[in-house]
Amino acid sequence: MIVEILTTGTELLLGQIVNTNAPYLAQQLNKLGFDVLYQTTIGDNRERMSSVLIQALSRADLVITSGGLGPTQGDITKEVSAQVFNRKLVLHEPSKAKIKCFFAERHAAMPESNLRQAMIPEGAVILNNERGTAPGVIIENNGKTLINLPGPPHELEFMFEQYVAPYLKGKYGVQGAIVSRVLRTYGLGESMLEEKIKDLILAQKNPTIALLARKGEVVIRLTARGETELEANQLIAELAETITPRISEYLFGIDDDNMEFVVGQNLLSNKLSLALAESCTGGLVSSRLTDIPGSSSYLQGSVVCYSNDVKVQDIGVANEILLQHGAVSEQTAIAMAAGIRRKFSTDIGVGVTGIAGPGGATADKPVGLVYIAIDGPAGPKCYKNHFEGQRTEIKFRSSQEALDTIRRYVRDLTLLGG
Amino acid sequence: MIVEILTTGTELLLGQIVNTNAPYLAQQLNKLGFDVLYQTTIGDNRERMSSVLIQALSRADLVITSGGLGPTQGDITKEVSAQVFNRKLVLHEPSKAKIKCFFAERHAAMPESNLRQAMIPEGAVILNNERGTAPGVIIENNGKTLINLPGPPHELEFMFEQYVAPYLKGKYGVQGAIVSRVLRTYGLGESMLEEKIKDLILAQKNPTIALLARKGEVVIRLTARGETELEANQLIAELAETITPRISEYLFGIDDDNMEFVVGQNLLSNKLSLALAESCTGGLVSSRLTDIPGSSSYLQGSVVCYSNDVKVQDIGVANEILLQHGAVSEQTAIAMAAGIRRKFSTDIGVGVTGIAGPGGATADKPVGLVYIAIDGPAGPKCYKNHFEGQRTEIKFRSSQEALDTIRRYVRDLTLLGG
Numbered sequence: 001m002i003v004e005i006l007t008t009g010t011e012l013l014l015g016q017i018v019n020t021n022a023p024y025l026a027q028q029l030n031k032l033g034f035d036v037l038y039q040t041t042i043g044d045n046r047e048r049m050s051s052v053l054i055q056a057l058s059r060a061d062l063v064i065t066s067g068g069l070g071p072t073q074g075d076i077t078k079e080v081s082a083q084v085f086n087r088k089l090v091l092h093e094p095s096k097a098k099i100k101c102f103f104a105e106r107h108a109a110m111p112e113s114n115l116r117q118a119m120i121p122e123g124a125v126i127l128n129n130e131r132g133t134a135p136g137v138i139i140e141n142n143g144k145t146l147i148n149l150p151g152p153p154h155e156l157e158f159m160f161e162q163y164v165a166p167y168l169k170g171k172y173g174v175q176g177a178i179v180s181r182v183l184r185t186y187g188l189g190e191s192m193l194e195e196k197i198k199d200l201i202l203a204q205k206n207p208t209i210a211l212l213a214r215k216g217e218v219v220i221r222l223t224a225r226g227e228t229e230l231e232a233n234q235l236i237a238e239l240a241e242t243i244t245p246r247i248s249e250y251l252f253g254i255d256d257d258n259m260e261f262v263v264g265q266n267l268l269s270n271k272l273s274l275a276l277a278e279s280c281t282g283g284l285v286s287s288r289l290t291d292i293p294g295s296s297s298y299l300q301g302s303v304v305c306y307s308n309d310v311k312v313q314d315i316g317v318a319n320e321i322l323l324q325h326g327a328v329s330e331q332t333a334i335a336m337a338a339g340i341r342r343k344f345s346t347d348i349g350v351g352v353t354g355i356a357g358p359g360g361a362t363a364d365k366p367v368g369l370v371y372i373a374i375d376g377p378a379g380p381k382c383y384k385n386h387f388e389g390q391r392t393e394i395k396f397r398s399s400q401e402a403l404d405t406i407r408r409y410v411r412d413l414t415l416l417g418g
Numbered sequence: 419m420i421v422e423i424l425t426t427g428t429e430l431l432l433g434q435i436v437n438t439n440a441p442y443l444a445q446q447l448n449k450l451g452f453d454v455l456y457q458t459t460i461g462d463n464r465e466r467m468s469s470v471l472i473q474a475l476s477r478a479d480l481v482i483t484s485g486g487l488g489p490t491q492g493d494i495t496k497e498v499s500a501q502v503f504n505r506k507l508v509l510h511e512p513s514k515a516k517i518k519c520f521f522a523e524r525h526a527a528m529p530e531s532n533l534r535q536a537m538i539p540e541g542a543v544i545l546n547n548e549r550g551t552a553p554g555v556i557i558e559n560n561g562k563t564l565i566n567l568p569g570p571p572h573e574l575e576f577m578f579e580q581y582v583a584p585y586l587k588g589k590y591g592v593q594g595a596i597v598s599r600v601l602r603t604y605g606l607g608e609s610m611l612e613e614k615i616k617d618l619i620l621a622q623k624n625p626t627i628a629l630l631a632r633k634g635e636v637v638i639r640l641t642a643r644g645e646t647e648l649e650a651n652q653l654i655a656e657l658a659e660t661i662t663p664r665i666s667e668y669l670f671g672i673d674d675d676n677m678e679f680v681v682g683q684n685l686l687s688n689k690l691s692l693a694l695a696e697s698c699t700g701g702l703v704s705s706r707l708t709d710i711p712g713s714s715s716y717l718q719g720s721v722v723c724y725s726n727d728v729k730v731q732d733i734g735v736a737n738e739i740l741l742q743h744g745a746v747s748e749q750t751a752i753a754m755a756a757g758i759r760r761k762f763s764t765d766i767g768v769g770v771t772g773i774a775g776p777g778g779a780t781a782d783k784p785v786g787l788v789y790i791a792i793d794g795p796a797g798p799k800c801y802k803n804h805f806e807g808q809r810t811e812i813k814f815r816s817s818q819e820a821l822d823t824i825r826r827y828v829r830d831l832t833l834l835g836g
Contacts, residue, residue, distance in 0.1 A: 011630045013454050014598055015441030016639060022459070023433030036431050037466060039459035041440065044628070048455060071609050073619055074628050111613045152631060154807065180432055191489050195529045201491055210462070210492050212429045213570060221434060276722075282708025283701030286722045290700025291810050293776055295724075301732065302722035304694075304704045310719035310762065344728065358711055389572065392709050 001175055003034045004060035006052065008067040008077050009151060010043035020153050021066040028160055031229075032168055033175025034062065044074040053084050057144050062168075067151030069134035071114040077148050078137060082121035085139050085146070089119040092126060092135065099133045127163045131155040138167065145171075176225060179232035181240060183220040184257065185250035186404050190218050196246045200239070207239050216259070216400035220247070252407060259403040260288040266410045267298035267348075272376075274406070275344035276302040277315050277336040279327065280354040280370060284399045300344045305336070315339040315351075328353050328365050330382045333373035337382075341375050348376040348409070352402050354385070356394045370398045374409050378416065381409065419593055421452045422478035424470065426485040426495050427569060428461035438571050439484040446578055449647075450586055451593025452480065462492040471502050475562050480586075485569030487552040489532040495566050496555060500539035503557050503564070507537040510544060510553065517551045545581045549573040556585065563589075594643060597650035599658060601638040602675065603668035604822050608636050614664045618657070625657050634677070634818035638665070670825060677821040678706040684828045685716035685766075690794075692824070693762035694720040695733050695754040697745065698772040698788060702817045718762045723754070733757035733769075746771050746783050748800045751791035755800075759793050766794040766827070770820050772803070774812045788816045792827050796834065799827065 005025050011017050019041065026036045038060060042052045056063045068077030082089050095118035103110035117134040120126055127136035127147075132155040139146045147164060149156045185193060190213045194201065197220070201209050207224035222239055226232030244251060253262045267274055276285055276299075286302040289295050303314055308327055311317040316339035317332060325331045333351045341349025354370025361367045366386070373382040383405060387397040423443050429435050437459065444454045456478060460470045474481045486495030500507050513536035521528035535552040538544055545554035545565075550573040557564045565582060567574045603611060608631045612619065615638070619627050625642035640657055644650030662669060671680045685692055694703055694717075704720040707713050721732055726745055729735040734757035735750060743749040751769045759767025772788025779785045784804070791800040801823060805815040 009630075010628060011639065012441070013444055013457060014448060014639070014641070015444030016598070016600065016630065016637070017632055018441055019437050023430070023436055026431055026433030030432060036433075037461070037463075038470070039431060041457035041459075043455070045455075052456070072612055072629055108610065111609050111616075113612070113616075114609055154811075180434070182434065189526075191529050191532055192526065194490055194531070198529075198531075210428060211490055212427075212434065214435055219434075221429065221432070223432070278701070280708075281705070282713070282717075283696070283704030283720055283722065284708075286701030287699070287705045287813070290698075290702075290722070290724070290774075291813065293809055295700070299700075299722075299724050301724050301728035302701060304701065304708070304717075304720035304722070306708070306714050306717050306719050314719065314761075343732075356708075391711055393572075395705070395709065 001034050001062065001172060002060045003029055003036045003062045003064065004038040004040065004056040005036055006056055006063055006065040007039070007041045008044065008049060008065055010074070012041045013043040021151070021156055024153065024157055025064055025066070025160065028165065030178045030180065032165065033177045034168070035178065044068065044076055046076055046080055049076065049080045050084055053080060053146075057084070057146065061143065062145045062147070064147045064149060066149045066156055069117060069136070069148060069150045071111065071116050071133075075116065078119065078121060081137070081139060081146055081148055085121065085141055087121040087123060087139070090122050092118050092120045095120070095126070095135050102133050125167070127159050129155055129159055130162065131158045136163070176227050177229040177232045178223065178225050179229055179236060180221055180223045181236045182255050183222070183240065183243065183247070183251055184217050184253040185219065185247055186217050186252050186259065186400065187250045188218065193218050193220070193247065193250070197243055200243065207235050209239070216396060252404065259400055259407070261292050263403050263407050263410075264289060264292045264295055264298060266407060268294070270410060270414060272298060272348055272410060273300050273346040274298050274348045274350070275300050275340045275346040277340035277349070277351045278302060278304050279306060279311070279336070279352060280356040281352045281395050281398050281402065282306065284395050285350070285352065285402050288399055288403065300346050303340060311336065315343065326365070328355055328369060328371065330371050330373070330384065333371035334375070334380050334382050337373040337375040337380060348374065348406065350374050350402060350406060352398060354394075354398060356391045356398075358391060368394050370394070370401070372398070372402050372405050374405055376409060376413070378409065378413055419452050419480065419590060420478045421447055421454045421480045421482065422456040422458065422474040423454055424474055424481055424483040425457070425459045426462065426467060426483055428463075428492070430459045431461040439569070439574055442571065442575055443482055443484070443578065446583065448596045448598065450583060451595045452586070453596065462486065462494055464494055464498055467494065467498045468502055471498060471564075475502070475564065479561065480563045480565070482565045482567060484567045484574055487535060487554070487566060487568045489529065489534055493534065496537065496539060499555070499557060499564055499566055503539065503559055505539040505541060505557070508540050510536050510538040513538070513544070513553045520551050543585070545577050547573055547577055548580065549576045554581070594645050595647040595650045596641065596643050597647055597654060598639055598641045599654045600673050601640070601658065601661065601665070601669055602635050602671040603637065603665055604635050604670050604677065604818065605668045606636065611636050611638070611665065611668070615661055618661065625653050627657070634814060670822065677818055677825070679710050681821050681825050681828075682707060682710045682713055682716060684825060686712070688828060688832060690716060690766055690828060691718050691764040692716050692766045692768070693718050693758045693764040695729075695758035695767070695769045696720060696722050697724060697729070697754070697770060698774045699770045699813050699816050699820065700724065702813050703768070703770065703820050706817055706821065718764050721758060729754065733761065744783070746773055746787060746789065748789050748791070748802065751789035752793070752798050752800050755791040755793040755798060766792065766824065768792050768820060768824060770816060772812075772816060774809045774816075776809060786812050788812070788819070790816070790820050790823050792823055794827060794831070796827065796831055
């Protein structure tokens, strides 16, 4: 059962937006046991969309498109799909009624163009759009299936989960399962991490093993095929059990456990509270921590102390320290960590101070120099870091290192039985 | 001159990462006047990569690949490319020396596998990788050109700018230019925005006009072709002049001017300082503002006041207000804005309090309810908002609305001559 994902939209070809529908669909289809072997992006051009669609239907059994179902003149996916399958477009009254109602509820005039969304290829299965106005469609012909989904990710994702996944399970039955497990590591480069599991990589069959450097981490992806999801998961568990001891120093999470989630879990299970004084990261560490539901249990508060005045008056960093060592220094970082911990009466305080760039460097303090300090039951510790990249990259890398610093500090506390 | 972009990597097909190389390459190629008509993603499978590469070379004149040049066993792009062009892989001594040196500098042992990166298709042009170890290659044959670039975005982007762009200009000369201008709007839905320029959309030839709903905004993309970039830009300027008055209420920026940049510019040019008290956004608004270099000129500091204690003790919100109205209320938001403004002695103070979800809702305060208050020379204002989506979506939408609130407040100040 071969699948091709066809993401449509000239904005994709022009590089105006990043394609998130393709990775989403790929992950969901894999869970159902479908092999996504091709992903193609095409623009809002009838001839090329038609030719790419025909090609997709020749090399895949199931083709899923995203985009081009909206009300504007550039939305041509259903028209092209209908033409490729030699079907007329007919008006779907319930969709028309729903669209009119959408506008009426918002006390807004409905532009007539919106009714284009209610035109459906004759004989198609209609997928209700709970999050928007454009319905999706499924066209089946001669063993080939084409599914048109809306472009906006939240609309597509809800429609897939509610209607497409059950449809595929019902129509194709259980395909076996392809399951991926991602081991997420931080602190060691890609090729050196590979060295630790080289023998396993060379011997791989099922599961397969692949390394991938991503933003702020290096992941090891284990992918297994099985008759059932259970079987595939068991194959993965066995291999993971072999790999984990070799990389335990660097392994921080599995699958969707990002660093902020893992740190939150550690703080929560150890009943530790946290406060942060952020200078160069400007609120990013706090924002990442608060992406996790329930973070109010451990994050008491933070201060973004961008100016020296705020460092002195609000965090309690001694003016002498700033005068003698500068805002970007080990001493200031430690004073920030101790100060914010005292201020919010938390178990742990973290201070981050550095030069995010592009300006701000001096002769002995380059862009990317970032001190991360942490204070808590095991006393203060400070780490000097050199990060590379643009301003937002340095901010992110600093935030990842700060979170990992908290993770390791809490881990060491628990090892000490503290 | 037709271009196909071929992004390689099973991690892309599995949906493990989001494809940023494709949009980057597309934008850069457009600037040089090349039409990117196809984008394909393929995994680390020799047969399929070979077949997709052959197809790309048949329908495009220039094919650019990303990924698969690294040291691991899954990196097969050069091997497949060489085989498609019937060339041997030969060792490039300078690349080998550079790779050895890279490890020596870091006092790390070099895994032998790294030398795979120094194998080059015979006769290929070699592109130095200033940001990593894997060189890129250009293979030319019979009017077709294939360029292999490394996968990591910062490596690919630097190599493209330094070597590929000059190479393409030199080899193909001036292709004419395709220029896109993006008008960024906030505050009006996609179809209602389209209504305002419907006549222009129906009449479009060159430039073309397309609307696109993106995260936190709706953009109008104008794309023009011209003999030169100057000519294309002139066509766009004329059309933009017609469109702008119709949407001026909602237009906040052009091209890369994101909301945080625009707000920063407005604060800077009016010499206004800002402080924020963030509850449900958890530092995101501050972090976005500090993504902009030079933001320390206007952002004095922020407090992430997650708990009520911090709201009272650090921001100065009266306990009675919290008891009577709750943390998520107009009164608390206004007190937060006034309090943080007073605390950091800034011209403007902003308070954001709401329910990011998924928990925390009550009978009369649902998830997504967010109050945004702003205090400054024109006095306090508060806005009640209802945002939809997951926790991180509500946080982002709140941050976008907060930034737009600052933008409008400052704009109105200057209109008043304040």
